[in-house]
Amino acid sequence: MGYVTKNQLERARQIKALDYVLANEAALYKRVGNGYRMIEHPSFAVGEKGFYWHSQSGVIKGKTALDYLTDVRGYHLVDAVCMLLGERPQERSDKQNPLAPVKKIIPNAKPPPERIPFTPPLRNKDNRRVIAYLQSRGIERNLILNCIEQGSLYESYPYHNAVFTGKDENGKTRFAALRGTTSNFKRDADGSDKRYGFVISPDNPNSREVAVFEAPINCLSHQTLCKQGFMPPFDGWRLSLGGTSILAFEHFMKLHPEVTHCFVCTDNDEAGEKAAVKIAEMPGITTERLLLDKGTDWNDWLQGLQKAERTQNRANKHAHDERRR
DSSP: OBOOHHHHHHHHHHHHHHHHHHHHHHHEEEEETEEEEEESSSSSSEETTTEEGGGGGGEESSSSSSHHHIIIIIOOHHHHHHOOOOOOOOOOOOTSSSOOOOOSSEEEEEEEEOOOOOOOOOOOOOHHHHHHHHHHHHHOHHHHHHHHTTTTEEEEEOOOOEEEEEEEEOEEEEEEEEESSSSSSSETTTOOOTOOOOOEOSSSOOOEEEEEEEEHHHHHHHHHHHHSSSSSOOOOOEESSSSSSOHHHHHHHHHHHOOEEEEEOOSSSHHHHHHHHHHHHTTTTTTOOOEEEEEEEEHHHHHHHHHHHHHHHHHHHHHHHHOOO
């Protein structure tokens, strides 16, 4: 058996258990509240914060997909890392001992099925609700229409979610992030490949700069901030990680080796800071952390600035009317 490097291990640890389950084992789970329960073992729950087996008093729990594959599914660590990354193990000399196997924790649990093929949500006949929703979040209309025209955004049928897509180097859609337009619903489409994030391309395809965000709405919020004069113009790539895993950024850099500078625009919270540190540790690129004056993410800041501007405009109009009297 081969081995995996420290870098491979760290990258595998960035993938959430829920992301793995929804992409590969969705048929074995059902939605319950804000999380998912294993159909065969209903006390086994998976959510945004990880997995937890309630009937075992939390003895079996974890946060990452790597925890899930090794502790629940019984994979060797090397096999689990390679499966998550889609990479081969490093060759090991005969003198090195392979890692010891682990046992399946859940008794009689069915083995995970083959990876669920990616199927993007059905398209609605128009995009009116998505346009209205994003405009209500402060996003400029022309920027929304540009994404729709380029095929990276559309409205789903029948739930009218906003669907932000990620495409591979051949233009094939490989990832879809769903965002509710009338609720807080959000998740990735089954079978989504986290290596392909939502991207807004610059006017200059040879740009050496990229700004990295956690969510597509934050990419569009930053673009709106620049266009409306709240921030200096930026003609670089904008990339959404689809969370805090940096797999999409790593793959982006493989496709764009000309990029030498990264503006790290992850959220102002603990998870965002951890992701920023991981990006800063990547070789071959300089990074600059962009922190917000207010709010947790870029859309919070955008809406706050727009609200303050409207308030100031009303005050100026009122003062002007008073002077004319």
